[in-house]
Amino acid sequence: MSPDFDVTILGNTSSIPVHGRNHTAQIVRFGQFCLLLDCGEGMQIQARKYKIKVARISHIFISHLHGDHYLGLVGLLSSYNLSKRTKALTIFGPKGLDEIITTHFRWSDTKLGYPITFVQTDSKNMNLLVDEKLFQVYSFPLQHRIPTTGFLIREKYGLRSLIKEKIEGKELSIAAIKSLRAGIDYYSQEGEIFKVKEFTYPLPPLRAYAFCSDTKFDPGLKEYISKVDLLYHESTFLEQDRDRAELTFHSTAKEAGQIAKLCGVKKLLLGHFSSRYANLDPMLAEAEIEFKPIEISEEGQTYQI
């Protein structure tokens, strides 16, 4: 069985937090792992509202240093300290994030009781950030006003499952089982051949999620996020405000749809809506001319990947 792999949206708004919408933060769950993508102000309150256990987060990824994407981070790190966290935490983010964090804790005279590893992201190239047994996380360049990266979470092949009916009656050695589960045909000392195809179920297709927080329209994304199962792409403006989108290095709903189509993704999730739009139906209508299926991200909703 494949591990659970989903994303829960804690915030889907840009700029000023209005219309009951909050700044960007997402929880990606992969099996037992819990990853946080961006950490806008109020993330802790949102997490509690939607029954996310923040203590489980092991890796935090910050796309860029505009406040609506990270101003909840110092508060979260402080809360970890108050709740006596000891588990290590790794934070990936642009140059400057470490200075911001250490400046806060220097002035509040805080000594954290758990280890933080800070890894500086690179907004020029795609880079492998995390390589776990069953998934990897990459950063890739986004085109915004300041250095910005997206994040790609990609499933890796794990061990195959044995077909019970086939192995019953066979006395398979531990070495044989290990080999078959790893996808390698096994030759016993007695000359018997155990074929992976015969004794194991086929592997499920690999799943992938791409997070494009803030970016102008960029066809170059195809190189990084082609054919992902779920693409979260910012959709700050409608075409009617295209001049504003260009000025601020953001995308329109139409452009988000075009990127989804160009990259051949399975499904598009729109977010990072400007506070100027109370009603988001026109976002969906505009993007669906370019691509389907699309969902307007909703806070508190979990999307399967």
Next chain:
Amino acid sequence: MSPDFDVTILGNTSSIPVHGRNHTAQIVRFGQFCLLLDCGEGMQIQARKYKIKVARISHIFISHLHGDHYLGLVGLLSSYNLSKRTKALTIFGPKGLDEIITTHFRWSDTKLGYPITFVQTDSKNMNLLVDEKLFQVYSFPLQHRIPTTGFLIREKYGLRSLIKEKIEGKELSIAAIKSLRAGIDYYSQEGEIFKVKEFTYPLPPLRAYAFCSDTKFDPGLKEYISKVDLLYHESTFLEQDRDRAELTFHSTAKEAGQIAKLCGVKKLLLGHFSSRYANLDPMLAEAEIEFKPIEISEEGQTYQI
């Protein structure tokens, strides 16, 4: 008629934001003025919930640099920029707050479109920070783990109101009216005496509000906040957790009651409750043994001063 003078609580919790409670932030309204005392994370969302217009805020006062008292500030300043604020803003806070703010805006490459004056507070002495026509704001020392000040907002005498029935039929010169309203008896060139007592209503008593954000039990507060109409005093712990209060330089509910009694205040408002207490009734019970009247501060509630 006296100007409106009240305080609206936007957050009343310390440490981890749980039980639906938020970090410290308060709006003090004095006539047309709108002052913000502390600015915990999520202040903007809370302000919107309780229909506070943040654009009206002219002065921000930060008591100290523990995250639960200021982590909403950079987000608020960013929102002002996005909403094209041009009105000047004055921020009072401890050394370091300016470095924190400028570090954020340096990395986000933000140029603010409105002027900010930063005034560094002094946690050793009482100081006059704001001297407006009808009120003053002072900072005064609190005893906490890092440099911390409380704030005192004190009404000043304004102009007296003339008693209509008394002045009817008298031909009072502008000079006479000015003099009487300023509280000075007026002697006309014709030798007539116009007594302030006779021609104007008595001045209403002066009102004052004191905000003690984070402090250990400190009888020295009497020097600064004696006889205020409303005292907001932190009440982080119950007596049963006195060891924790002492270790962290916080007060118990009982101690807050003792301070109110010692300072001869008219009313006590408790706040800054630890996340360990879901039910706050015992706070009230414990403090009321020492002093009455007391209210447990509630988010969204406005308290007259």
